[in-house]
Amino acid sequence: MATVVTMLLPAAAYAGDPAAAREQLKAGYTLAQDGRCAEAIPRFQESLKLDAKAITLINLAQCEERTQKLADALGHWVDARARAQSEGNAAIEEEAEKRAKALEPRLPRLTIALTVVMTGESPKDLEIVRDGVVLGSVSVGVALPVNPGPHTIVVRAPGYEETTKKIDLAEGENKRIDVGVGKKKPEVKTVAQATTTPEKAAPKGTNPLVYVGFGTAVAGVAVGAVTGIMAFGKASTAKDNCPNLTCPNNAELDAVDSGRTLGTISTIGFAVAGVGAAVGIYGLLAGGSSKSSATVGLTVGPTGCGIRGSF
Known part of the structure; x- marks a missing residue:
């Protein structure tokens, strides 16, 4: 029989509530007698936490055997033997020794072999998980006892796809399974997104047309008013010097024409305004618009006036 070394915690570490532990042991025993070992196992486990005893360990091991948890049962038979020896209970020690020897050949064993990647080296931080338990590197390639039935092996490593394999073992069966990491994951390139800050709209000022337009209006009014006054003066003089619209000489006639011209300019000035x-x-x-440009100007000539500009 292979030698199994176990470490039992000191009795003080288990001590908690002996009375409650006895009640859980009795409840588990009753369930086991009725053939309900699946329900009894949690009772025995709770009793062990409250107060570890050899009698509880052998009851737990018996139920685990009946539910095909052979690897768990073997461990508890060995623990029961050590516990009974410390308690001075020779009968339980002998029974546990006998049951452990009988169970040993029934135990299936599984060897997990790791297939290395093409580089011949295993990826860093690689994990092999069997039935939810992470195995250390020293467990790889070793025939380890397991319970009969299905088992799931998962291999994972940073940067690689996770792989999963399943295998079934019967009582006393020895099997080997080769596992390895999956395909290397494609590198994800992080593209820095360029952030664009929307341009701030230039503050709108007063449209230049306001200044040009009203400036021209003021100039037009000024020209119209001045020339109007001058035309009025010329007309008054012509009325006095040319009674009945008859002028005595060319000078007076020119004054009348000048008055008419000034009147025309006055009218045009007010129109421009x-x-x-x-x-x-x-x-x-x-x-307002920062891009707008406009120029407007008033032109006054000997024969008239006008407005010019660009918008």
């Missing part, structure tokens, strides 16, 4: 005012109002309604 109206256009300028319209341009200024349009500038107010259109709002």
